[in-house]
Amino acid sequence: MKRRSGLRERYGASPLHLLLLLCSFALALYAGIRLLKGDPLGVVIWFVGAALLHDLVLLPLYTLTDRAAQALTGVRQAPAGGTHRMPAVNYVRVPAFLSLLLLVVWYPLVLRRVPGYRSATGLDPDVFLGRWLLLTAAFFAVSALCLLAATARRGRSHKPRREPAARERS
Template sequence: MIGFRRLYGASPLSLLGSVAAIAVAAFAMAQMFQPDVAPFPLNLVIWLFAGALLHDLVLLPGYSAADRGMRAVVPAGTVNFVRVPLAISAVLFLVWFPRILDRQPQNYERALDHPPPDFLGRWLVCCGVLFAGSAILFAVRRLTAGRSAAARRSAP
């Protein structure tokens, strides 16, 4: 048992679990890679695995760098009042970008019988509401902070 652990690096049960999960995945992939399901196998390979690479090597370093850049230009006390609406706007874009950027509008038009509405404008409205809400919150915080500081100063 200890010998197995030293050779393999984990318990036999862990090996069994890994093999079982890989077997299920292999079966599922065998079904996905049928020619009538995926006539261009490379396209499915890219879709299955490139998402993880794209997230780990592009999206995450990208938003981390953007966050650092934002912190470099925004005054220290206001960072999160910019960061929160910015991040939420970005997530809304990430999820709904096909409609925001009007990708394949013909699919929308053929299904609903009218051209897609201005989703870009709607997203910008969402961004505006988020930033405006954050600005109001910032103003309120400053006002109340100023008042309590004044109250402290005037206290005996």
């Protein structure tokens, strides 16, 4: 047998994956160069502060929150030979992550921390909190519907089939 020594064998993925990875590194390098052009010391201080805040405050906080959610939903490991099911806690994790991501991105507007927003844009800044709350409610509602559908599907697939009862002869 002839052994193939192609790129996929050596790299472990397709050439398209490698191309996309190299393009993303090039884009990140370009963005980094543009970002550091203005105030490099301020950017470095901001990144170090953000990393410390994340690692020392936020990571323990959301780890504890996730552990509490796991305890409340009763997450257990699947048996070794059993089928893999998505834990119920994921139906809380996903909408919470999306909601918090939107809050992190838009918090100045959601919390009305942008002075002069109306005069600069002509838009009403008072709508962002309500919209964020509506989106958060929609995320959790869709997640609850997905949980109900998964529970119903799992309930149907685990019910034993009933054999028709044999009629007794009199």
